Amino acid sequence: MDVLFKIFQDAFFAAVAAIGFASISNPPRGALKYCALIAATGHATRFCLLNYAGVHIVAASLAGALLIGILAVWLAPKIKCPPEAFSYPALLPMIPGMYAYHALQAFILSLSAHGEDEFQHLFYLSESNAVICIFIILAMVIGQMLPILVFKRRSFTSTR
Amino acid sequence: MLVYGDNINSSTLDCTDDMARAGISGAGRSDSLLDSCADGMEKGTGCASATRRADTAHLRAVCHFLASYAGAMLGCGATCIRIFKNITRMVETLHMEWDMIVLPNHVLITLSDGEGKVTVQESHSIMKLPVSYQLNARLSNLSWKVAEGKVDFVMARKLFTHLISHHDKGLRKPWSVMLLVVAANASFCRLFGGDVAAMFLVALATFVGYSYKIIFLKHKWNVRPIMLMCAFISTVIGAGGYIFSLSSTPEVALGTSVLYLIPGIPYINSVSDMIAAHYLCGFSRFMQGLVLTCCIALGMMAGILLMNLSIF
Known part of the structure; x- marks a missing residue:
């Protein structure tokens, strides 16, 4: 029960985050509910893989993004808009903000490091966080782009 | 739809009138070319050269539209692959050939007629628009309308101008x-x-x-x-x-x-x-x-x- 609650909680907050960030990019009317649905499904998938299947965060993000991409391509013709209108806002809750923050924090701290050891440690922290952050972003974008490229016909005729 | 041949002069004249009415830059230049073409045709002198000039003016008008279209699509956050697909769809209907160079702040379109006799180029600034998938969807839909023959080139220009000038309509506060x-x-x-x-x-x-x-x-x-x-x-x-x-x-x-x-x-x-x-x-x-x-x-x-x- 606790597991289910955690999954639903993750899906709910991902949906709210997707709606908010989607509203910035002015999607067509009626697209917001699909954004929320896709984001909730994708993020909950990543959450499950990460916490209950022991999958690495990069691979889990790739799986979540792939699901987001497939759902976006499938739903796009229903309201005649590009799949990107759903998939990009739905991806945003997966952006590794804390990794980016830690990378920046350690990078700036390394400026005031006393001695080589402290500098090396801070630089290592900065690099390791930055590498994970970059790979997660790449996995996310490639994951959501693949269905658009594979199902080209459906993707590019959705606005017809 | 616009076709090459005898009717092209009247069609292109309509088109440039629309451009001028819509306030799209470049319309004046096309107008002057077309006016001289029409004069030449009326007098019955230099008909071949007048037709050629009308062809060039038409190409230029289409090229200007495509450059504006690409500038708008890039401005509202469309991916390059979508812009290429949309423009290719429209250009194929007009039986022309085209290419595009996207620079950080500008877009350059090269357009030639099907036979490669006349080639024109137009550059346009990437429009400063907010990221808008609504506009992206509407512009993509416009390309489909042109490709399917539901809208002719003249109407497409009007619709495009309308979409850009009303791009913030219907957006959330x-x-x-x-x-x-x-x-x-x-x-x-x-x-x-x-x-x-x-x-x-x-x-x-x-x-x-x-x-x-x-x-x-x-x-x-x-x-x-x-x-x-x-x-x-x-x-x-x-x-x-x-x-x-x-x-x-x-x-x-x-x-x-x-x-x-x-x-x-x-x-x-x-x-x-x-x-x-x-x-x-x-x-x-x-x-x-x-x-x-x-x-x-x-x-x-x-x-x-x-x-x-x-x-x-």
């Missing part, structure tokens, strides 16, 4: 978007493991920061100082978790307070363009996102230093 963004950023905080107090702090930081963003945008400030200022303001508020010990996860509150400013769409678009081998556009979009991220980082750093947090 900035303050209602702000409320959604506040809820989104607070949810973000929760997803990163923040507690309820941290969520409230992030919501407050987002509310104040985004309000200033709306005000600065209203005063037509440059987007870079806006990002810096908003990041600074949100960081100062987000640091409340550390200073007043309001939350058990102050780090999450601080790190999340500026995330609503991160230019996610340019980053995702840049990778998408690079995957589709549009490296120049992809790289320029990446740099655009990176410069904004640096502004956010600077604003954040200034906020943290001002609040004298022990993490630095």
Whole structure:
């Protein structure tokens, strides 16, 4: 029960985050509910893989993004808009903000490091966080782009 | 639809009249060419050269439309692959050949007739539009209408001008978007493991920061100082978790307070363009996102230093 609650909680907050960030990019009317649905499904998938299947965060993000991409391509013709209108806002809750923050924090701290050891440690922290952050972003974008490229016909005729 | 042949002169004259009425730049130049062509035809002299000039004027008018179209699509956040597909769809219907170069601030379209006898080029600035998938969808739909023959070139120009001049119609009000963004950023905080107090702090930081963003945008400030200022303001508020010990996860509150400013769409678009081998556009979009991220980082750093947090 606790597991289910955690999954639903993750899906709910991902949906709210997707709606908010989607509203910035002015999607067509009626697209917001699909954004929320896709984001909730994708993020909950990543959450499950990460916490209950022991999958690495990069691979889990790739799986979540792939699901987001497939759902976006499938739903796009229903309201005649590009799949990107759903998939990009739905991806945003997966952006590794804390990794980016830690990378920046350690990078700036390394400026005031006393001695080589402290500098090396801070630089290592900065690099390791930055590498994970970059790979997660790449996995996310490639994951959501693949269905658009594979199902080209459906993707590019959705606005017809 | 426009076709090559005897009827082309009247069609192109209609088209340039529409351009002039719609206030699209370049219309005057096409007008003068077409007027001289029509004069030549009336007098019965230099008919071949007049037809050729009319062809060139028509090509130029189409080329100008396509350059404006590409500039608008790039401005509203469309990926290069979608722009190529849309324009190819329209150009194939007009039996022409085309190519496009996307530069960081401009787009250059080269258009030639099917036989390759006449080639014209037009450049257009990438329009300064907000990211809008609504406009993206409508412009893509316009390309389908042209391709399927539901709309002729003249009408397409009118529709395009209408779409661009009314691009902000039907959009949500900035303050209602702000409320959604506040809820989104607070949810973000929760997803990163923040507690309820941290969520409230992030919501407050987002509310104040985004309000200033709306005000600065209203005063037509440059987007870079806006990002810096908003990041600074949100960081100062987000640091409340550390200073007043309001939350058990102050780090999450601080790190999340500026995330609503991160230019996610340019980053995702840049990778998408690079995957589709549009490296120049992809790289320029990446740099655009990176410069904004640096502004956010600077604003954040200034906020943290001002609040004298022990993490630095």
